[in-house]
Amino acid sequence: MEFQAVRIETPEGANVILGQSHFIKTVEDLYEILVSGVPGVKFGIAFCESSGPCLIRSAGNDDALREAAVRNAQAVAAGHFFAVILRDAYPINVLNAVKQCQEVCSIFCASANPVEVIVAVTGQGRGVMGVVDGLPPRGVETAADTADRKAFLRRIGYKVQ
Numbered sequence: 001m002e003f004q005a006v007r008i009e010t011p012e013g014a015n016v017i018l019g020q021s022h023f024i025k026t027v028e029d030l031y032e033i034l035v036s037g038v039p040g041v042k043f044g045i046a047f048c049e050s051s052g053p054c055l056i057r058s059a060g061n062d063d064a065l066r067e068a069a070v071r072n073a074q075a076v077a078a079g080h081f082f083a084v085i086l087r088d089a090y091p092i093n094v095l096n097a098v099k100q101c102q103e104v105c106s107i108f109c110a111s112a113n114p115v116e117v118i119v120a121v122t123g124q125g126r127g128v129m130g131v132v133d134g135l136p137p138r139g140v141e142t143a144a145d146t147a148d149r150k151a152f153l154r155r156i157g158y159k160v161q
Contacts (some may be wrong), residue, residue, distance in 0.1 A: 001121065002120070004118075005116045005118055006076050006116060007115070008076075009072055010085065010112065010114075011068050014065065015085070015086055015087075015089075015110065015111060016086075016110070016112075017083075017107065017110045018072075018081070018107070018108040019082050019104055019108055020080050020081060020106050020128065021047060021080050021103040022103050022105055024049055026047045026057075026101070026104070027045050027046075027057045027082075029101050030045050030098065031059045031060070033094060033098055037093060037094040038089040040089075041089040041093075041094075043086040044067065044070070044084070045058060045059050045060055045066070045069055045082065045084050046072065046083050047080075048077065048081045048082070056074060058070050065085045065086070065087060072085070076117050077119075077126050078125070078126040078128050095107070108130065111133050113133055113134030115133050115134075116132040117130075117131050118131065118132065
């Protein structure tokens with residue numbers, strides 16, 4: 001067995017949701033979740049089918065984001081892996097609905113950070129072992145950092161002014 005770290009391509013201003021599902025209709029169900037979850041969201045979805053023709057299935061309402069999702073799925077190339085790339089919304093806006101999708105088995109991450117997917121390669125194929133999401137801590141939050149965090153959440157509309 002071999003391990004590989006696959007860097008995920010996240011277009012400028014976009015977020016990713018990476019996960020594992022178990023059925024070909026994942027692409028259509030995730031599409032419906034995204035368009036009904038946030039008005040105006042732009043996204044692309046790619047899903048690695050792991051039986052039959054073993055194709056990367058894709059959908060989305062933004063061609064560039066759909067193509068980026070496909071490139072990420074090709075790079076990871078693990079059975080039942082899916083990548084959602086979204087813009088004009090945050091993962092928090094749709095994550096619970098994505099997790100409740102009946103085909104979704106797990107979510108590996110939802111992030112705008114640099115992400116690497118740790119893939120195990122065996123004689124049978126490839127599987128996701130986990131992800132490296134972002135960078136390591138540089139210290140412990142100070143009182144000034146706490147004030148900055150609270151101001152940021154209010155500035156982007158997640159807390160009452």
